[in-house]
Amino acid sequence: MQEKKRNWLSFGGEVLILAAIFTIVQYAITAGLLNQYYQINLASMVINIILAVSLNLINGFTGQLSLGHAGFMAVGAYASVIMTNMLGYPFIAGLLMACLAAALAGFIIGVPTLRLKGDYLAIATLAFGEVIRVVLQNIDAVNGPAGIVGISRLTTWPWLFGAMLLTILVVVNLVNSSYGRAIISVREDEIASELMGINTTSYKVLAFVFGAMFAGLAGALYAHYFYIIKPETFNFLKSFDILVMVVLGGLGSTTGAVIAAMFITVLTAVLQSFPAIRMILYALTLIIVMIYRPQGLMGNRELSRQTFGRIWGGRK
């Protein structure tokens, strides 16, 4: 009973902290305290968090090396823009369509490719991402390589914040359940998992579909923030960027994915002032982190109530 009460109290505390973050940022935006530069980086940061957390579900928790995340992002971006800009539906319909289309793409690509393991899966997903890009380049209805311009900016801070919370909540809840344990057992030992009664293929597809769905959501938010989408934006380098965040944060740590996405966004923004040596510094930073923390910033650990409880308890 006591424990239940404490849980509710700390749950209330978390809601308060989140509400505070949301309100402070919202106030800073409306009061004009955050200029355009900071706002753009904030949006990038949130979109990167969604991308990293969702890819981490596939790469980190399920242990399936996917290099096609930008492809799902593209599917979501185009699907949402078709809904809002071309067909005139409201933003929420665009977001839903983005999730749906990307999840469907994840299913279609997941079922045949997830039989492959390791490098082979990586190459197959990489190829898939490129196929999406090339297909989009050749569809005249979406302007081919020129892309779609003049998308209305519908992505606002409440949408970004809500989408980010939803992504983290769904991934965390999924991972911390019997289904999540089944997913993680695939990463740990696929054969043992299968022999313990886990239908490994279907759990791989499940993780893949969820991961793709949130990548689609991120794509929709991206499209409606930056006014313009073109196939070239979603090339394999974008997939690698997301992968870097996941590995940097620690495979199998949602907290790590969030922290690394924030870190990479800030690093990229700061390095923009040094265009000549930008990529060198970026690479150097990654190499240094990987030498000293090869398991990523967080390893596979999470920051949770328990962690804070321990820190708190330790001080007493």
Added chain:
Amino acid sequence: MSIIEIKNLAKSFGGLSAVLNFNFRLDENELVGLIGPNGAGKTTVFNLITGVYKPDQGSIIFDGEEIVGRPPYNICARGIARTFQNIRLFNDLSVLDNVKIAAHKDVSYGLLSTIFRAPAFFRGEKQIEQESLKYLEIFKLADKKDELARNLPYGEQRRLEIARALATGPKLLILDEPAAGMNPQETKDLMNLIEWIRSDFNLTILLIEHDMSLVMGVCERIYVLDYGQIIAHGKPEEIRNNKQVIQAYLGEEVE
């Protein structure tokens, strides 16, 4: 009544035939040993039964149904669970989670309950946890439930593997060298434990073992495999005096 009946099973890798013309049956609640020299094909037989390998020919009737060609998770769901010769635990997960994963096939809540944390989720999780703890207690691992599986001593890892296999709720339990690497006292304890699980869970047990005291001590019948073929079969005392078996293990007598 027979729980599993294998007929004319054969499997070859490349030109090498690992199992040939393998016939075998187990009655309900029996405890049977499968022995044979290294490389005789014992583990291959286990892999064929559990669906890791597909046999080239032959049939395996388990509980009245043909299971050849079914995927391993389905065979497990039908009631065959196993352990591994070289331990395959989920090393980076806790002892408790290892057992919980095996209990997943009885999960009582759906994906939506999971994502929205509906009451059904908490009820189901509690049920899985209690169930899993029950198995850990049987194997005296309950006080180590939060340790990572990789940090357990060898003997306890072996026990955890059996606990995990039992958590899938099998009718037939297949143990691949359960006593490997254990000292005589641990082996003796394990023997008692195996006998106890059989009667308490009403299981049929098939085990591969090199430790002859264990095999001769607990098994009611023994099959001897050599070069992929059954060369002898019978009660422990018959096997002990069987010429062919002695020959397979020790080689031929020099005149």
